[in-house]
Amino acid sequence: MTTDRHARTHETVITWQAPPVRFGLGATEEIGHELTRLGARSTLIVTDPHLAALGLPQRVKDLIEREGVEVTVFDAAEIEPTDLGCEAAAASLGDHVFDSYVGVGGGSSMDTAKMINLLRSHPKHGVRSYLNRPIGAGMAIPGPLKPLVTVPTTAGSGSECTAMVALGVVGEHVKTGISDLWLRPSAAVVDPWNTVTMPPGVTASSGYDVLTHACESYTARPYDRRPPYASPEERPIYIGSNPISDVWSEQALVLLGRYFRRAVLNPYDIDAREGMSRAALFAGMGFGNAGTHIPHACGYPIAGLVADYRPRDYPVDHALVPHGESVVVTAPAAFAFTYPTSPERHLRAAELLGANLAGSTVRNGADLLPQTLLDIVADTGGPRGLADFGYTTRDIPALTDGAVRQERLLACCPRNVERTHLSRILALSLDHGPTSGTAAGVRPDAP
Incomplete structure (x- = not known):
C-alpha cells in the first residue's frame, strides 16, 4: 500500500491528543504541585462571581500559595462568555504579568481563561481574528501560550481537556468557536467534590x-x-x-x-x-x-x-x-x-x-x-x-x-x-x- 499522501483517495491518519489529567476525590489538593511542575511562579485564577462567593477559588488560591506561587484572582468571567467580554477581561488586567493561568469553574470560566491567555500572549490580534470562518477570520494562533491548568466544577463542557472555546459573538446573535491546538490546557485537575454545589x-x-x-x-x-x-x-x-x-x-x-x-x-x-x-x-x-x-x-x-x-x-x-x-x-x-x-x-x-x-x-x-x-x-x-x-x-x-x-x-x-x-x-x-x-x-x- 502506498504511503504517498498525494496518491491517497481518503484520509488514513488518526490524530488524537489530550492533556495530562489528575482525577479523583481530593485531586484539588495537588493543584499547587501541578503548577510548580510546570514551572509557575505567578498565576492568574479565572473564575466567575457566583463560584467566588462559594469559596472554592479562594481555597485553590491558598493551595497554590502554599507552594510559593504568587496568585491573583479574576472573578468576573461571564456565564456563556462573549468575544467582547473576553477582550474586556484581558484588558482589565492591565500590565500585570502572569507566567501561568488556572481556570476554575464550568466551561465558561475555563474558556475565559483560555481566551485571556490567548489575548495576553498574542496581543496584536483581537478575538474576531481567531473565530471560525465564516463568522471570523479563522486565523491560526501564531505560537505557544502560557501554561494553563483547568479545574472543572461542572460535569459538562469537557473544556478541561479540549483545544477549543465556544463564544457568543456580540452583534451577530450567534455563538461560534475557536479551535487550535495551542488552546489545549497544559493539565487538568478533575475533582468530583467540586461539582457537589451544582444545583x-x-x-x-x-x-x-x-x-x-x-x-x-x-x-x-x-x-x-x-x-x-x-x-x-x-x-x-x-x-x-x-x-x-x-x-x-x-x-x-x-x-x-x-x-x-x-x-x-x-x-x-x-x-x-x-x-x-x-x-x-x-x-x-x-x-x-x-x-x-x-x-x-x-x-x-x-x-x-x-x-x-x-x-x-x-x-x-x-x-x-x-x-x-x-x-x-x-x-x-x-x-x-x-x-x-x-x-x-x-x-x-x-x-x-x-x-x-x-x-x-x-x-x-x-x-x-x-x-x-x-x-x-x-x-x-x-x-x-x-x-x-x-x-x-x-x-x-x-x-x-x-x-x-x-x-x-x-x-x-x-x-x-x-x-x-x-x-x-x-x-x-x-x-x-x-x-x-x-x-x-x-x-x-x-x-
Missing part, C-alpha cells in the same frame, strides 16, 4: 452537553471517509469518529446511562457525581478529537437569538439558554436524520445509554436513540422543545441562518446536510421534540 438545573444542563458530545462524536463522519488533507497542517482537530475517540465516547455513554439521572435528583450522591465527572472528561476526550455536528451547529444560534428565557437555577438577570439545553433540544431530530448513515452506531449509542434493543432492527430502529434522549431529558426536567425558550415557527429562518454558518461543525455530520434539512430539524424540535416517524420527516427531500 439540579445546572447539573442537568451540564449533563446534556456531555450527552450530546458523546452521541455526536460517536456518530460523526468517520475520519477515513474524508478526502486526504494536503498537509498535516491542514488536518483539522475535529477529524471525525475514529477508533481512539470511540473508546472514550462509548464509556461516556455508559456512565451517562448509569449516573446522570442520579446526579440531578440527588446532588449529594457522590458516586453519581464522580461518574458524571468521568463522563464529562471522557466525552471531552472523544469529541475534542472526533468533533460534534448538527446539535451543536443548531445550538449556537438557539443560544444567540434568545430574547426572554431564564433558565432554572442559573444566577443570571438576563435572557440565557445554557449551552447544554441549547444543544440537546435538537438532538433527537438530528439523530433521526443521521440514522441512515450508520444504524448500528445509533442503536449502540441508545443501548449504552440503557435502552432495550429487543425487537429493534435496522429497519425499525430510527426512533430508538431519539426517544432515549427524550426520556432522559424528561426525567431530568429539561426543555421539551424550542418553544420552551420562546421560539415559534417564525424564528426558524433566523435559527437556520445561524446554523448554516457553523461550517466547521457541519463538516463533521455523517450525512451531507443542507439548509432545508437544518430548517426541518429545527421545526421538528419546536414542541416536545420529534415523535414516531421523525426519520421520514427529515429525509433528504423534506421541504
